[in-house]
Amino acid sequence: MPLIRQGDQPVWKKREPLKQYAHWAGWMLGGMLFVWCWAIISENTIWEFLYDADEQAASLIGRMIPPDWSITGSLMLPLWDTINIATVGTVMGIAIAFPLAFLAARNTTPHPALRAVALAIIVSSRSINALIWAMLLVTIVGPGSFAGMLAIALRSIGFVGKLVYEAIEEIHPTPVEALSATGAGRSQVLAYAVWPQIMPAFAGICVYRWDINIREATTLGLVGAGGIGLQMNAAINNLAWGQVATVFVLIFATVVVSEWVSAKVRHAML
Amino acid sequence: MLTLTGLSKRYDTGDLALTDITLEVPAGQVMALIGPSGAGKSTLIRCVNRLVEPSSGTVLLDGQDITRVRGTKLRQARRQIGMIFQNYALVERLSVMENVLSGRLAYLGFWRSFLRQFPSSDIKQALNLLERVGLETMFDKRGDALSGGQKQRVGIARALMQNPKLLLVDEPTASLDPKTSRQIMRLICELCREQQLAAVINIHDVVLAQQFVDRVVGLRAGKLVFDGPPSALTEKTLTDIYGEEDWSTTTGETDESDEAAAAAIDPLKPIGQGGHP
Amino acid sequence: MSNPSTDSGADQQRLALLKDGIWKPLPLIRDARWRWALNAAVLLYIVLAWLSVDVNWSRVAQGMDRGVAFMASFLQPDFVTRSGEIFTGLKESLTMTLAATVIGVLLAIPVGLGAARNISPLPVYLFCRTIIALSRTFQEIIIAILFVAMFGFGPLAGVVTLAFATIGFMAKLLAEDIEDTQKEPLEAIRATGASWLQWVNYAVQPQVMPRLIGLSLYRLDINFRESAVIGIVGAGGIGATLNTSINRYDYDTSAAILLLIIVIVLMSEYLSGYVRKWTQ
Ligand SMILES: Nc1ncnc2c1ncn2[C@@H]1O[C@H](COP(=O)(O)OP(=O)(O)OP(=O)(O)O)[C@@H](O)[C@H]1O
Ligand SMILES: [Mg+2]
Numbered sequence: 001m002p003l004i005r006q007g008d009q010p011v012w013k014k015r016e017p018l019k020q021y022a023h024w025a026g027w028m029l030g031g032m033l034f035v036w037c038w039a040i041i042s043e044n045t046i047w048e049f050l051y052d053a054d055e056q057a058a059s060l061i062g063r064m065i066p067p068d069w070s071i072t073g074s075l076m077l078p079l080w081d082t083i084n085i086a087t088v089g090t091v092m093g094i095a096i097a098f099p100l101a102f103l104a105a106r107n108t109t110p111h112p113a114l115r116a117v118a119l120a121i122i123v124s125s126r127s128i129n130a131l132i133w134a135m136l137l138v139t140i141v142g143p144g145s146f147a148g149m150l151a152i153a154l155r156s157i158g159f160v161g162k163l164v165y166e167a168i169e170e171i172h173p174t175p176v177e178a179l180s181a182t183g184a185g186r187s188q189v190l191a192y193a194v195w196p197q198i199m200p201a202f203a204g205i206c207v208y209r210w211d212i213n214i215r216e217a218t219t220l221g222l223v224g225a226g227g228i229g230l231q232m233n234a235a236i237n238n239l240a241w242g243q244v245a246t247v248f249v250l251i252f253a254t255v256v257v258s259e260w261v262s263a264k265v266r267h268a269m270l
Numbered sequence: 271m272l273t274l275t276g277l278s279k280r281y282d283t284g285d286l287a288l289t290d291i292t293l294e295v296p297a298g299q300v301m302a303l304i305g306p307s308g309a310g311k312s313t314l315i316r317c318v319n320r321l322v323e324p325s326s327g328t329v330l331l332d333g334q335d336i337t338r339v340r341g342t343k344l345r346q347a348r349r350q351i352g353m354i355f356q357n358y359a360l361v362e363r364l365s366v367m368e369n370v371l372s373g374r375l376a377y378l379g380f381w382r383s384f385l386r387q388f389p390s391s392d393i394k395q396a397l398n399l400l401e402r403v404g405l406e407t408m409f410d411k412r413g414d415a416l417s418g419g420q421k422q423r424v425g426i427a428r429a430l431m432q433n434p435k436l437l438l439v440d441e442p443t444a445s446l447d448p449k450t451s452r453q454i455m456r457l458i459c460e461l462c463r464e465q466q467l468a469a470v471i472n473i474h475d476v477v478l479a480q481q482f483v484d485r486v487v488g489l490r491a492g493k494l495v496f497d498g499p500p501s502a503l504t505e506k507t508l509t510d511i512y513g514e515e516d517w518s519t520t521t522g523e524t525d526e527s528d529e530a531a532a533a534a535i536d537p538l539k540p541i542g543q544g545g546h547p
Numbered sequence: 548m549s550n551p552s553t554d555s556g557a558d559q560q561r562l563a564l565l566k567d568g569i570w571k572p573l574p575l576i577r578d579a580r581w582r583w584a585l586n587a588a589v590l591l592y593i594v595l596a597w598l599s600v601d602v603n604w605s606r607v608a609q610g611m612d613r614g615v616a617f618m619a620s621f622l623q624p625d626f627v628t629r630s631g632e633i634f635t636g637l638k639e640s641l642t643m644t645l646a647a648t649v650i651g652v653l654l655a656i657p658v659g660l661g662a663a664r665n666i667s668p669l670p671v672y673l674f675c676r677t678i679i680a681l682s683r684t685f686q687e688i689i690i691a692i693l694f695v696a697m698f699g700f701g702p703l704a705g706v707v708t709l710a711f712a713t714i715g716f717m718a719k720l721l722a723e724d725i726e727d728t729q730k731e732p733l734e735a736i737r738a739t740g741a742s743w744l745q746w747v748n749y750a751v752q753p754q755v756m757p758r759l760i761g762l763s764l765y766r767l768d769i770n771f772r773e774s775a776v777i778g779i780v781g782a783g784g785i786g787a788t789l790n791t792s793i794n795r796y797d798y799d800t801s802a803a804i805l806l807l808i809i810v811i812v813l814m815s816e817y818l819s820g821y822v823r824k825w826t827q
Contacts, residue, residue: 034649037642044639044783045703056697084596127812128805129776131688135793136801140614142606149600178359181319182432183349183376191384192372196363219686223779236692255684368572390568397565410561410573
């Protein structure tokens with residue numbers, strides 16, 4: 001934040017003049033990009049649909065209230081499936097992500113080539129949404145919660161793998177050195193010097209991903225991969241908005257509980 | 271016992287940290303390595319157990335050339351060399367007992383160490399060492415719950431668990447208060463004499479070194495510039511090692527105050543965690 | 548030397564065992580009853596969860612060659628056959644992502660301010676927190692279904708969906724950030740007699756701005772990935788093309804689209820790394 005002389009009055013400016021212009025130009029460019037994007041979107045939008053959007057919204061909400069509680073009982077089993085999809089999927093994902101993270105971390109990888117492969121797996125898994133994995137897996141292993149679990153697992157590998165390998169790269173190197181200096185083997189150093197240091201972060205990451213997976217698992221049914229999403233999809237297709245509302249309420253309650261559980265566990269781990 | 275011949279180290283960055291060091295440390299000798307910051311003291315120590323790969327020269331431990339071994343052989347060589355660090359290098363989330371026992375890892379297979387199945391002789395030895403360093407009641411405490419002096423005691427116990435022939439000690443007292451520093455130095459030197467261990471101790475505190483060691487070696491810019499008994503350190507030799515400075519307080523007068531300070535600590539009393547109640 | 552007050556009976560017992568050369572690390576959960584209860588609960592859950600999955604192994608076996616075909620198609624992705632659809636889909640996804648992130652972040656700022664307990668009155672706080680909770684609970688795809696029902700098929704529903712999701716994500720983190728800011732500058736500026744807006748501008752904004760930029764970039768990334776999904780329910784973007792190709796078992800095209808998504812995510816990650824360095 002320079003002080004600039006103008007005549008003989010000192011003028012305080014936040015930036016140098018040249019930088020200031022560059023700054024404005026940047027904002028201009030950003031603004032133009034946004035307008036251009038908006039133009040493309042508006043081109044592909046049938047604006048006539050929007051004239052009655054408020055009526056549509058009102059009638060939608062009107063039909064959702066009150067929720068159709070009569071189906072609550074029949075939703076319990078799908079809800080249990082949803083929780084299982086999330087939990088088992090998370091565990092499977094972690095089981096693969098854990099060794100992968102050690103291959104991907106700069107300070108524990110046995111070979112740079114292996115590190116590149118591990119990073120490629122992690123980034124592919126992370127870039128692709130669980131729902132897309134589920135669409136694929138349904139065509140491969142058939143519809144049902146097994147496809148859902150695999151989808152959740154595949155998506156979790158990248159998430160858990162990335163955060164864990166970053167945690168491994170951030171450990172203090174001195175205990176690792178100290179144990180290497182005692183003559184301990186590679187795996188012993190991992191077990192005694194690396195693992196204790198990453199353990200709290202690891203537990204936190206796993207629970208965090210489980211919490212996210214509960215939410216994701218609620219939607220997998222839309223593509224046939226099991227859980228409460230199946231019932232939601234059926235209700236939407238039948239335009240039974242009262243039933244849809246019931247599903248929403250149940251999802252909301254489940255998510256609140258899972259968030260509470262994960263906060264508790266993360267707190268206990270610290 | 272430890273023989274360095276023509277040892278040099280050039281880091282990848284181009285820094286020449288050690289030039290042609292030749293040095294012999296007989297069994298049971300406690301040697302201090304002094305020199306200004308950046309002289310290459312840590313590099314020398316780390317070349318001995320190959321935490322740093324020497325660029326040229328040999329390191330012989332009981333006649334075996336350590337610079338040539340790899341894999342299991344290297345681990346077997348390392349387990350004969352205990353190391354003590356300035357920042358203790360404990361695994362903070364493991365208990366004191368686990369930290370001490372981790373000195374035995376090189377004697378154990380992976381699964382036994384993973385499942386914490388240490389032989390009872392190791393456990394008894396660990397307890398003896400903890401008693402010796404005055405921490406026997408702390409065995410279940412976690413590393414991060416200890417004070418600096420206590421951590422260093424655990425570090426010492428871990429190094430001795432290896433039943434080493436040689437101790438490498440890198441500035442053991444640099445993070446400690448003066449009284450604890452003294453206690454730690456005395457503990458290390460006493461243990462070395464009891465067990466007939468050779469030791470190489472990096473240390474900045476010349477007075478402290480003079481008081482406890484048998485021999486002093488001075489490094490300057492990677493070269494050996496002094497080698498002799500502590501009594502041979504004069505203003506001139508200190509100037510050779512560290513450069514121009516008024517050394518009179520270090521070589522002359524402090525001898526008395528040192529004696530006084532040393533007398534203040536009962537030499538017969540085993541060192542407990544007195545500095546840190 | 549030791550501190551006798553902390554030497555409980557259990558510790559003495561462990562010390563006595565130690566003298567006989569017997570030692571085990573302290574268990575994570577000290578109370579043996581809790582430990583067993585937890586183990587039993589985990590075991591019970593595994594059994595119950597196992598019972599709830601029914602894997603149709605013969606169907607899985609049938610699908611295996613499809614799985615292999617899918618893997619193989621990554622080695623020979625087909626960008627050409629449906630290049631027109633892929634191109635328009637990607638263009639739509641990218642424009643949706645950008646527009647939604649800008650709109651979402653702009654709207655998230657007032658919501659985030661309102662949801663920070665230390666600077667907002669209670670009614671505003673509760674209202675903003677409700678919006679955040681709704682937006683965070685429901686996945687983008689569910690919200691997309693609702694907006695498609697209101698606005699009809701097309702990218703507009705997608706933009707609104709992604710913007711709504713962005714609000715929940717950004718506003719929550721922003722509010723937490725504001726709640727964590729240092730109190731002293733807040734009080735100091737308030738003490739000068741500044742208005743509420745001036746106060747936010749001078750005391751709050753400088754403290755949360757760097758993270759806000761970082762989070763916006765992160766959200767841009769997430770929005771792009773989500774834009775590849777909401778097309779399934781008709782909210783525009785590459786998702787529709789991807790969905791069609793998968794349903795037709797046209798894995799070569801699917802692989803091409805997935806590879807493009809991966810590459811774009813990677814690029815955006817590198818770019819955001821640079822931008823973050825540059826803004827700090
Ligand atoms: N990992 C490294 N990579 C490159 N150069 C290094 C590395 N470690 C040390 N050096 C260089 O080697 C020289 C000797 O360093 P060394 O750490 O051995 O000194 P020291 O005598 O232990 O110093 P201090 O008393 O400060 O601990 C220094 O010039 C230092 O910059
Ligand atoms: Mg050093």
